[in-house]
Amino acid sequence: MSYSDFKTLVQVNKELGIVIKAENELYLNVEPAELTQWFIDTMKMAYTKAIRINTESSRQALIVDLMLMELNQHINISFFLENSFNVDSSKGLTGNPDAIISHSDNQLYITSPVVVLLEAKKSDLGSGLAQCIAEMEAARLFNEKEGNDIPTVYGVVTDGTLWQFLSLTDNIATIDSYLYHFGDGSQIVGILKSFFDNCS
Secondary structure, X not given: OOHHHOXXXXXXXXXXXXXXXXXXXXXXXXXXXXXXHHHHHHHHHHXXXXXXXXXXXXXXXXXXXXXXXXXXXXXXXXXXXXXXXXXXXXXXXXXXXXXXXXXXXXXXXXXXXXXXXXXXXXXXXXXXXXXXXXXXXXXXXXXXXXXXXXXXXXXXEEOOOEEEEEEEEOOEEEEEOOOEEOOOOHXXXXXXXXXXXXXX
16 A cells, blocks of 8 residues: 555555644745746746646656755755655555655655655546545655654645645644645745745
8 A cells, every 4th residue: 555545535544643634825825936037937938838738747757856956045044856755555555645845955765753644646636635644744754754853844735736734733634625726836936935934
């Protein structure tokens, strides 16, 4: 069993003991980031190309990964794309998340604290929520084992155009039901940056 085997929120609740609740517009008032000119210029080409190709991998490579590069201009992070993140095989917390983002400048291997887990989907963001929460629980356990017990781990499910945010505090997962549009990317980068500000 692995992260991708978590298909429903009911399954996450029963198998991992995570209580799931929904809120709305939790991050709507987060201050947008001031984007670099590099990101603005690159996204003019990359975003359109990703939408036209319209595959999960194109959206990750041309939108999500560039977003992570931009985030790295604003805050000290390392990120790992589809790296092995095996935390507890007895709970099915093994596999390769689309992106793991750590509050560290160590790009050689994953270090604590892992703050954000991200899943990229071609469509139907709801289908990625259970998997993302399982990955967030793995990150919480990983941080705990490493002696870096940050209060909240965050998650993102996105198709590049729409972004949905989640948080996990103790055994309570909160899903923000509001879907945030990419726009020029400034709001999304601002929200992601706020997650790291909150864990400092």
